[in-house]
Amino acid sequence: MQAQRNCPPPHPSPSRPALKLPDGACDTHCHVFGPAAKYPFSQARAYTPEDAPVERLQALHDLLGISKAVYVQASCHGFDNSAMLDAIALNPADRRGVCIVPADIDQAALVQLDRRGVRGARLNFMARLSAAPDRDAATQLAKRIAALGWHLVVHFDPEVLPDLSSWLGALPLPVVIDHMGRLSASDADGPEMKILLRLLEKDNVWCKISGAERNSLTGAPWHDVLPIAHGILDVAPHRVLWGTDWPHPVLDREMPDDGKLVDLISNLIPDAQMQQVLVDNPKRLYGFA
Secondary structure (H helix, E strand, C coil): CCCCCCCCCCCCCCCCCCCCCCCEEEEECCCEECCCCCCCCCCCCCCCCCCEEEHHHHHHHHCCCCCCEEECCCCHHHCCCCCHHHHHCCCCCCEEEEECCCCCCHHHHHHHHHHCCEEEEEEECCCCCCCCCHHHHHHHHHHHHHHCCCCEEEEEEEEHHHHHHHHHHHHCEEEECCCHHCCCHHHHCCCCHHHHHHHHHCCCCCEEEHHHHHCCCCCCCHHHHHHHHHHHHHHEEEEEECCCHHHCCCCCCCCCCHHHHHHHHHHHHHHHHHHHHHHHHHHHHHCCC
């Protein structure tokens, strides 16, 4: 089908953050898009992003003080993980990937992805992006990737969390929830937040405290999302990750300055937990040296 919408480009001139990140800091959620002339977008995509090649992302990471990264496959490239895989190959020691694959993918193909630096698979339960995956098929895929030591990344609309939570908690591998469960800042005391925190009590469930620019109601400097992030950190500090979400696809508001998003970390993560969240947790989950 044709693309339903176009995405604006990322911030044209991000600032250098005032916060100095710890050595080995990892951006666990960023994307590589195109260039489309070399890596065409899926015909079934729900949106069309601007080209956001790995060279531009690397320049941003250099500015922000980030030395490790996890490239997350986004739905606009569908099952073609080529752009992400080629980006990993430029720096395989400090880069990892999260792929999107069909549930019936051949096991040999999964092994090949593993050899090329992939450490997880992503499922979208976002109605505006794609139809929800078949849960039985997703369970079988989860079992197969668990054998490789991978994890499952889930991106969902918050209203489906009550239905998903029992299934996610019972899966036989680490499960990583994207963008604080996409909870709005107004949901900090709501029922979905309580379900999310109960789910995070399970040893296999992780969460990314990314997406402040999406979840905020007030906009920059996005402080209204802090209660959600702090609640997550209080429950499972050893299973929390952070990421930029660059280049912020399908964002229905002003593009954030990524330097300011890094400075938000000063309020998002207590100083005593910064090393753990930004360095130690990603090292453990993604197998960085």
